[in-house]
Amino acid sequence: MDIFIQQIINGLVLGSVYALVALGYTMVYGIINLINFAHGDVLMVGALTSWTVVTALQGTMPGWALMLVSLVAAIVVCTILNFTIEKIAYRPLRNAPRLAPLITAMGVSLLIQTVAMMIWKPNPKPYPILLPSEPIEIGGAVINTIQILILGVTAATLAGLMYLVNKTKLGRAMRATAENPRVASLMGVKPDFVISATFIIGAALAALAGVMYAANYGTVQHDMGFLPGLKAFTAAVFGGIGNLAGAMVGGVLLGLIEALGSGYIGEFTGGILGSHYKDIFAFIVLILVLTLRPSGLLGERVADRA
Numbered sequence: 001m002d003i004f005i006q007q008i009i010n011g012l013v014l015g016s017v018y019a020l021v022a023l024g025y026t027m028v029y030g031i032i033n034l035i036n037f038a039h040g041d042v043l044m045v046g047a048l049t050s051w052t053v054v055t056a057l058q059g060t061m062p063g064w065a066l067m068l069v070s071l072v073a074a075i076v077v078c079t080i081l082n083f084t085i086e087k088i089a090y091r092p093l094r095n096a097p098r099l100a101p102l103i104t105a106m107g108v109s110l111l112i113q114t115v116a117m118m119i120w121k122p123n124p125k126p127y128p129i130l131l132p133s134e135p136i137e138i139g140g141a142v143i144n145t146i147q148i149l150i151l152g153v154t155a156a157t158l159a160g161l162m163y164l165v166n167k168t169k170l171g172r173a174m175r176a177t178a179e180n181p182r183v184a185s186l187m188g189v190k191p192d193f194v195i196s197a198t199f200i201i202g203a204a205l206a207a208l209a210g211v212m213y214a215a216n217y218g219t220v221q222h223d224m225g226f227l228p229g230l231k232a233f234t235a236a237v238f239g240g241i242g243n244l245a246g247a248m249v250g251g252v253l254l255g256l257i258e259a260l261g262s263g264y265i266g267e268f269t270g271g272i273l274g275s276h277y278k279d280i281f282a283f284i285v286l287i288l289v290l291t292l293r294p295s296g297l298l299g300e301r302v303a304d305r306a
Contacts, residue, residue, distance in 0.1 A: 002140025007263045008256065009138070013147045013216065015255020016154035020209035021232030022239070022247035023161060024202030030242035031178045031198050033098070034090060037105040039206055040229015041112040042082055046074035046207030047127075047214040047224060048120050054128055063130035067215065074207040081112075082203030086196055109226075117222040124221040127214040150212045157205065158248045165244065170197060178242075227279060231258075234286040240296030249297060257281050 021043055028036050050070035057066055089108050093101045131149070135142035165171040173194045176184035181191040213228065214220045231254060239250025262278035289296065 003263070005139045006141035007259045009141055009143050009147065011256035011259030012252060013143075013150050013255070014259060015235075015252035016150050017209050017213050017216070017228065017251075018232045018235045018254055019154055019248045019251025020157060020205050020212070021228060022236040022251045023157070023244060024205045025233055025236040026239075026241050026244060026247040027161075027174075027198050027202055029236070031174060032090075032094065032195055034101050035105065035233065036085075036090075036199075036202070037102070037229070037233075038085060038108040038112055039202065040225035040227075040232065041109050041116070042078050042203055042206040042225070043210040043213070043228060044116060044220075044222065044225030045081055045112065046078045046210030047220045048116060048210075048222070049074040049077045049207075050211045050214060051125055051127055051220045052120075054130065058128055067130045067211070071208065071211050074211055075204045078203040078207035078210075079200045082199045082206075083196055086199040091192070091195075113222055113226075120222055122222055124219050127218050127220050129218070130215065146212070146215050150216060153208065153212065154248075157208070158244065161201075161244055164201075170194070174198060231279075231282045234282050238285060238289050238296060240298040243296065243298050246296055246298035253297075254282055254285060257285055 021039065024039050024042075025036065028034055028039075050067075050073065053070040053073045054066055057069065060066075061069070085108055089104050090101055093104060131145045133144050133146075135144055136148075163171075165174060173184070173189045174197075176187065176189050177191045177194045181189075184194075185191055209228070210225070213224075232251065235250035235254045236247045237250070238254055239246030239248065241247075258278050258281050261281035
């Protein structure tokens with residue numbers, strides 16, 4: 001039972017990180033029907049920016065304050081980066097065939113990885129421990145401060161986004177733009193502003209996920225965003241892309257499937273499908289969802305445009 005509880009905790013923590021990134025995917029797709037495959041690399045830039053600030057200021061302030069300062073710096077850098085990507089790479093292709101922005105997103109992803117490798121070098125870097133790491137026991141399993149923080153931040157972020165989309169003026173503008181940007185512009189909504197704001201919010205979520213990911217796993221490098229980004233996209237499809245609650249549910253369920261799969265199936269197969277092969281479970285889920293329920297668990301929420 002203690003092993004089961006530990007795997008559940010590990011899955012919830014991992015799934016919360018996937019959910020944070022999936023929320024950015026699903027917001028952008030819900031408004032302009034674009035899969036921003038560079039989103040995982042924005043996470044990587046956020047993590048490396050945080051590492052740069054932490055290593056430069058380490059010892060000058062308490063760990064929690066240092067993490068907060070590095071998070072703010074990561075959010076600033078990522079929002080500028082994502083705003084620039086949207087304005088230069090995606091906006092000119094907004095009315096182009098869907099294949100064009102998709103290929104552009106892949107090219108932007110490779111470009112960001114290459115530039116990051118040139119700036120921060122390709123070798124992995126240890127991320128300093130900023131918060132108390134004493135384990136807290138829960139039913140024989142253990143959880144630390146960073147993992148509790150990840151769970152709390154993810155829940156608060158989803159609640160904040162739901163309020164933003166459903167209760168605020170910007171949220172109404174987002175929903176109107178998603179339904180029909182031309183009609184929305186006639187009603188006083190500025191679609192370009194709304195889309196840029198969506199990319200900025202997604203970048204802030206990616207930066208937050210990058211800092212949490214780096215703090216939990218203790219290492220950063222230039223290609224660290226590829227797999228989390230791909231799995232977050234899987235989580236968004238799993239839950240129902242364009243659906244905020246679906247992204248959250250998909251991320252958490254994917255994390256649980258990955259943790260339990262690598263633990264129990266790995267043990268059952270004598271380690272053949274253990275932790276070294278944990279990534280296959282996410283893509284098995286993607287194949288099954290696309291085959292059996294393409295709209296996702298909670299259904300796809302993308303308005304039919306006139």
